[in-house]
Amino acid sequence: MSTILELAAAKADAARSASVPADGIRARFRVNYAGFALDVDLKLPGHGVTALFGHSGSGKTTVLRCVAGLERAAEAYLEINGEVWQDSAAGVFLPTHRRALGYVFQESSLFPHLTVRRNLEYGLKRVDAASRRVSWDRVLELLGIGHLLDRLPGRLSGGERQRVGIARALLTSPRLLLLDEPLAALDLKRKNEILPYLERLHDELDIPVLLVSHSPDEVARLADHVVLLDQGRVVAQGALQETLARLDLPTAFSEDAGVVIESVVAEHDDHYHLTRLEFPGGAVLVARRPEALGQRLRLRVHARDVSLALSQIEDTSITNVLPAMVREVVEADTPAHVLVRLDAEGTPLIARITRRSCDQLEILPGKRMWAQIKAVALLG
Amino acid sequence: MPLSALDFAAIRLTLELASLTTLLLLIIGTPIAWWLARTRSRLKGAIGAVVALPLVLPPTVLGFYLLVTMGPYGPVGQLTQSLGLGTLPFTFAGLVVASVFYSLPFVVQPLQNAFEAIGERPLEVAATLRAGPWDTFFTVVLPLARPGFVTAAILGFAHTVGEFGVVLMIGGNIPEKTRTVAVQIFDHVEAMEYAQAHWLSGGMVLFSFLVLLALYSSRRFKPGLS
Numbered sequence: 132m133s134t135i136l137e138l139a140a141a142k143a144d145a146a147r148s149a150s151v152p153a154d155g156i157r158a159r160f161r162v163n164y165a166g167f168a169l170d171v172d173l174k175l176p177g178h179g180v181t182a183l184f185g186h187s188g189s190g191k192t193t194v195l196r197c198v199a200g201l202e203r204a205a206e207a208y209l210e211i212n213g214e215v216w217q218d219s220a221a222g223v224f225l226p227t228h229r230r231a232l233g234y235v236f237q238e239s240s241l242f243p244h245l246t247v248r249r250n251l252e253y254g255l256k257r258v259d260a261a262s263r264r265v266s267w268d269r270v271l272e273l274l275g276i277g278h279l280l281d282r283l284p285g286r287l288s289g290g291e292r293q294r295v296g297i298a299r300a301l302l303t304s305p306r307l308l309l310l311d312e313p314l315a316a317l318d319l320k321r322k323n324e325i326l327p328y329l330e331r332l333h334d335e336l337d338i339p340v341l342l343v344s345h346s347p348d349e350v351a352r353l354a355d356h357v358v359l360l361d362q363g364r365v366v367a368q369g370a371l372q373e374t375l376a377r378l379d380l381p382t383a384f385s386e387d388a389g390v391v392i393e394s395v396v397a398e399h400d401d402h403y404h405l406t407r408l409e410f411p412g413g414a415v416l417v418a419r420r421p422e423a424l425g426q427r428l429r430l431r432v433h434a435r436d437v438s439l440a441l442s443q444i445e446d447t448s449i450t451n452v453l454p455a456m457v458r459e460v461v462e463a464d465t466p467a468h469v470l471v472r473l474d475a476e477g478t479p480l481i482a483r484i485t486r487r488s489c490d491q492l493e494i495l496p497g498k499r500m501w502a503q504i505k506a507v508a509l510l511g
Numbered sequence: 512m513p514l515s516a517l518d519f520a521a522i523r524l525t526l527e528l529a530s531l532t533t534l535l536l537l538i539i540g541t542p543i544a545w546w547l548a549r550t551r552s553r554l555k556g557a558i559g560a561v562v563a564l565p566l567v568l569p570p571t572v573l574g575f576y577l578l579v580t581m582g583p584y585g586p587v588g589q590l591t592q593s594l595g596l597g598t599l600p601f602t603f604a605g606l607v608v609a610s611v612f613y614s615l616p617f618v619v620q621p622l623q624n625a626f627e628a629i630g631e632r633p634l635e636v637a638a639t640l641r642a643g644p645w646d647t648f649f650t651v652v653l654p655l656a657r658p659g660f661v662t663a664a665i666l667g668f669a670h671t672v673g674e675f676g677v678v679l680m681i682g683g684n685i686p687e688k689t690r691t692v693a694v695q696i697f698d699h700v701e702a703m704e705y706a707q708a709h710w711l712s713g714g715m716v717l718f719s720f721l722v723l724l725a726l727y728s729s730r731r732f733k734p735g736l737s
Contacts, residue, residue: 199639200638201635201638201639226638226643227635227638227639228637228638228639228640228641228642228643228646229641232639233639234635234636234639236632236635236636240632240633240636242633242636242651242655243655244654244655253637253640253642253650254639254640254641257640257641257642257646258641299640300639300640303640303641
């Protein structure tokens with residue numbers, strides 16, 4: 132008898148702990164300003180990079196500011212990996228300086244009266260030695276700023292300042308890193324200078340990141356998880372690949388519709404100068420890459436670069452052809468086109484083809500076809 | 512040099528008065544300026560106007576009200592008497608109190624401008640780096656507002672040195688207690704001692720010019736973040 136009760140209790144406990152996972156971010160905010168309303172309820176993984184994606188005015192930055200406590204939402208609940216930072220129902224509000232977070236602002240935000248070294252120390256000094264988990268040398272090395280320590284911020288380039296800003300945030304050993312369009316104020320050259328550092332951050336540090344961005348490329352390159360915002364509401368949230376492959380989402384992605392594929396460098400062909408990238412369900416050949424075998428690379432395949440055939444055509448110049456099954460056909464951004472969602476044995480693909488071809492080939496869900504990939508964008 | 516012992520006493524007294532007044536004004540003016548720079552209260556306009564009043568009022572009006580308030584029958588006078596301090600008018604302490612009111616806008620306004628120019632962002636940045644409000648004030652706001660403090664101190668000091676009407680009404684004209692340079696010059700002129708009046712006046716012109724020169728040629732520091 133008692134064993135049954137204990138079992139039931141244990142089950143109930145398990146159910147409770149399953150409903151509130153200790154690992155994860157739960158963020159619910161309701162804000163009502165004149166002319167702007169935000170109402171979001173987010174359940175995010177407690178690791179990896181989550182992108183808050185949307186047009187300007189969609190409320191991405193407001194969400195980030197609410198998470199940081201810089202904005203105080205009237206109704207709010209915020210829990211970071213089991214720690215409650217804010218709960219308006221219980222009257223809990225941790226002020227920003229008591230939240231273990233790092234924040235990188237859109238424009239450079241270094242203190243001009245302090246050298247790079249003292250800027251970096253500013254946050255570090257305010258964290259107990261016992262809770263420091265990120266080492267000074269490691270951060271300097273990761274962001275390549277060791278040679279800048281004695282300079283004043285006024286003497287740095289935009290990209291250098293932003294790297295110091297990221298390092299300064301990391302040195303507080305945050306439990307959550309918030310990046311508010313850290314690349315927006317930079318030109319393309321500087322962007323390309325910082326992106327690799329952000330990727331290394333992602334690969335090497337186990338700190339969950341919330342990234343605000345309006346650039347699909349940035350999101351595709353850096354994020355693992357996406358939250359799509361529009362006019363203060365969540366339109367979609369989920370893993371990057373699945374969310375990008377969804378066709379029911381509004382214009383945010385449609386001009387630029389496509390999927391992201393995680394691949395591994397499988398083979399180099401030095402004769403033809405090609406590299407074979409493998410992923411679940413297939414492989415593609417791309418121009419020779421410098422990466423070593425086994426390294427991971429992210430690919431982006433635009434819907435406009437995918438065409439469909441009923442049989443495997445041999446006499447074509449297109450190298451990359453994958454067998455795939457049609458899952459769904461929906462309207463595209465113009466009446467002349469449709470979007471076809473395919474499943475290439477586990478890897479999602481989207482093709483943008485004309486409505487005429489769709490009818491002639493009798494493309495319907497369940498049909499097996501060959502997807503011809505004309506171009507692949509490498510993101511990493 | 513044709514300056515008398517009384518002239519030197521007046522100079523020393525003026526410098527003491529201006530130094531003490533400036534020190535008090537920086538202490539009192541900083542929170543007022545901070546509040547004015549940051550508040551969204553509807554009282555902001557009213558408080559700002561009160562602080563600025565000495566800019567437009569004749570010193571005699573200010574002196575008159577201070578005299579009445581601090582005199583034996585005024586509320587402040589009653590208080591100081593009950594504390595066994597006597598009354599403030601015609602004392603050095605009374606002069607300091609009057610000078611603080613008189614020079615208040617010259618200190619508050621530069622500080623307020625400096626605080627406003629810093630903006631919200633550096634405070635937010637400091638908060639995300641675990642600095643509490645006081646910590647932020649001393650480690651970020653004060654250093655960034657330093658040019659504002661320099662301007663405020665110079666203006667407060669110089670303006671207190673140059674006051675006349677209020678000093679005459681509150682301080683009377685007691686040698687070595689309340690007789691400042693400005694009043695001393697007035698006395699010399701009344702007594703037709705033009706040589707001494709020249710020396711003191713010329714000194715004041717030179718002093719004021721040097722102060723303003725320092726102020727206007729100081730590097731214009733751009734506040735905010737980089």
